[in-house]
Amino acid sequence: xSARIQPLDTDIVEAVRLLRSGSVVALPSETVYGLAGxxxxxxxxVKIFEAKGxxxxxxxxxxxxxxxxxxxxxxxxxxxxxxxVGDLAQAFWPGPLTLLLPKRxxxxxxxxxxxxxxxxxxxxxxxxxxxxxxxxxxxxxxxxNRFGSISPTTASDVHLELGEFxxxxxxxxxxxxxxxxxxxxxxxERLEVLRPGPISIDQLKExxxxxxxxxxxxxxxxxxxxxxxxxxxxxxxxxxTPDSNxxxxxxxxxxxxxxxxEVLSPTGDLLEAAVNxxxxxxxxxxxxxxxxxxxxxxxVGIGVAIMDRLGRASYGSKYGSGHHxx
Ligand code: TXA
Ligand code: MG
Numbered sequence: 001x002s003a004r005i006q007p008l009d010t011d012i013v014e015a016v017r018l019l020r021s022g023s024v025v026a027l028p029s030e031t032v033y034g035l036a037g038x039x040x041x042x043x044x045x046v047k048i049f050e051a052k053g054x055x056x057x058x059x060x061x062x063x064x065x066x067x068x069x070x071x072x073x074x075x076x077x078x079x080x081x082x083x084x085v086g087d088l089a090q091a092f093w094p095g096p097l098t099l100l101l102p103k104r105x106x107x108x109x110x111x112x113x114x115x116x117x118x119x120x121x122x123x124x125x126x127x128x129x130x131x132x133x134x135x136x137x138x139x140x141x142x143x144x145n146r147f148g149s150i151s152p153t154t155a156s157d158v159h160l161e162l163g164e165f166x167x168x169x170x171x172x173x174x175x176x177x178x179x180x181x182x183x184x185x186x187x188x189e190r191l192e193v194l195r196p197g198p199i200s201i202d203q204l205k206e207x208x209x210x211x212x213x214x215x216x217x218x219x220x221x222x223x224x225x226x227x228x229x230x231x232x233x234x235x236x237x238x239x240x241t242p243d244s245n246x247x248x249x250x251x252x253x254x255x256x257x258x259x260x261x262e263v264l265s266p267t268g269d270l271l272e273a274a275v276n277x278x279x280x281x282x283x284x285x286x287x288x289x290x291x292x293x294x295x296x297x298x299x300v301g302i303g304v305a306i307m308d309r310l311g312r313a314s315y316g317s318k319y320g321s322g323h324h325x326x
Contacts, residue, residue, distance in 0.1 A: 007127060007170045015170050016134045024048055026144040026158045028172025029125045031096045031180050031198065032151040032278070033158045034063070034141030035166065036131070039073065045110040045140055051165040054147040059113040060140040061098055061181070062120045065132040073118055073138055074101040084186060088207055094124035096181040096198040111140050121181055127172040143180060144169075150228055150285065153178050153278050160282075178275035179305045185213075196305040198274070212304075228313030229285040233292045235314050240293060247289035249280055251297045259289040270303045277306055281313070 015025045024037045024047045035051060037044030039062050049056055062073055067089045076082040085099060103111075103118035112118050120138075123129060132139060143151040145161045152158040155171035163169070182197030182204075189208045193201060196212065204210045231247075242257025252268040254261045262280035264273035284292050294310050297303045 007172060011168075011170050012127065012130055012134065015131050015168060018168055019044070019131070019135050019137075019139070022047075024051060024166055025131075026152075026155075026162065026166060026169040027125075027128045027131060027139075027141065028155070028170060028175065029063075029123045029128050029141070030176045032153055032175055032178070033144040033155070033169075034061075034128070034139075035144040035162065036063070036128075036139040036141040038135070039107065039111055039138040039140040042108045042110055045108060048140060048142065049110075051162055052142060052145070052147045054142065056110065057113050058142075058147075059115060059119065060111050060142050062107075062111060062118055063123050063128065063132065063139045063141050064120065065094075065129040066122060067093060069138060070101075070120065071104075073104055073107045073120060075104045077102055081186065084189075084207065088184075089122070091207070092199055092203075093122035094129070095122070096124075096177050097121060098181045098183045098195075098197075100183065100185045100194070117185075119183060125172060127170060131170075148228070150282050151180060151278050153275070157279065157282060174275070176275070177271075177302075178277055178279075179302065179309060182305070196308045198302055198305065200301045201304065202301070228309070229281055229292060231285055231289065231291050233281075233294055233310070233314045235296055235310055236293045238295065243293070245290045247284040247287050247292045249284055249292060249294040251295045258293075260284060260287040264297070270297060270301055270306070273297055274302045274306055277309070 018025050019038050022041045022044045024035055027034050027036045035048055037048045098119050098121040100117045100119050102116060144158045145151050152161055153175040155169050158169045177198040180197055182199040183195040185192040185194055191204050191208045191210045192213050194213045201210050244259055246258055248255055248258040248261045250261055250263045254263050262284055264276050297306050299307050
C-alpha cells in the first residue's frame with residue numbers, strides 16, 4: 001500500500017471550474033508550485049498579481065500542455081525561429097525550460113507587462129497538464145509565493161504563503177526539480193540564459209551559442225531589491241567559525257555549533273540538493289536563529305541555479321546582488 005500523492009479527480013474538476021470562472025488556483029509543476037490563472041482572462045491575471053502582492057510591471061510565464069498550443073500565444077518571427085524552437089521542444093519539452101518568444105497580439109498585455117515577448121513553457125507535471133487540457137486555455141502561472149518570498153515546493157508551503165488569499169491548492173506531491181525553470185531568450189542563433197535552472201547551460205550548447213546574462217542586465221525579472229528569506233543570508237567559506245546564534249544551510253556535511261543546520265544532500269548530489277533547497281531555506285528561516293549562513297555548492301549543472309538563487313537571496317554578500325524578486 002502507498003499513500004496518495006496525486007489529487008483526486010474532483011480536485012482537478014474543481015480547479016478547472018474555478019479557472020474557467022476567472023479565479024486563481026495553485027497547481028503543482030515539476031519545478032515549483034505555480035499560482036495559475038487563465039492567460040486570456042485579464043481579471044484572473046489581476047488576481048494573480050494581487051494574491052502575490054506582485055507589481056504589475058513583473059510579467060508572468062504562460063504554461064501550455066504541448067508544443068502545438070504555442071501559436072495560441074506566440075507569433076514566430078521566421079521559419080528559422082520556429083525550427084529552433086521545435087528542436088528545443090523536442091529535446092526539453094515537456095520540462096523545465098522557458099522560452100521568450102514574440103507574443104500574439106490577442107494575448108493580454110498584463111501577461112507580459114507590456115513587453116512584445118512572452119515567456120512560455122510546456123510543463124511535464126501530469127496534474128498541471130490535465131488541468132490545461134480540460135480548461136482548453138493557456139495558464140499564466142508565477143511561483144505560488146508572496147512577492148519576494150521563497151518559492152514553494154510542496155502544497156503545504158503554498159498554504160503558508162498564499163492560503164488566505166486563494167480558494168484552492170491542488171496537491172501533486174513534492175516538486176521533482178525544486179528550482180524554477182531555465183529561462184532563455186532567443187536572439188537569432190544565440191541563446192541567452194536569463195535565469196539558470198534545471199536545464200543546464202551545457203545541455204543547451206548543441207542548439208546555438210549560449211551565454212549567461214550578466215547580473216546587472218536591466219530586464220523584467222532582474223528587479224533591484226531584496227529577496228527570499230526574512231532573515232539575513234550570507235554565503236560563507238568552508239572554514240567558517242561556528243556561531244550558536246546562526247543557522248547553517250550546509251551542502252553535504254552537517255557542522256557542530258550552530259543553532260540549527262540543514263543538509264542539502266548527504267551524498268553531495270546536486271539534483272537532490274536542488275529538490276531540498278527551498279524547503280530547507282524555509283525551515284531555517286522559521287528557526288530561532290538570528291541569521292542564516294549558506295555554504296556554496298559546486299557551480300556545475302543545476303548547481304549554477306542553486307548558486308544563482310543563493311546569490312539573489314543574500315544581500316551584499318560576495319555573490320549577492322540583491323536582484324530578482326518573483
Ligand atoms: O519553473 C517556473 O518557471 C515556475 C513554474 C510555476 O512554472 N514559474 C516561475 O514564475 O518561476 P515566476 O513568475 O516566479 O518567475 C518568472 C520570471 C520572473 O522573474 C519574470 O519577471 C520573468 O520570469 N518573466 C516572465 N515573463 C517575462 C517576459 N515576457 N520577459 C522577461 N521576463 C519575463
Ligand atoms: Mg518566482
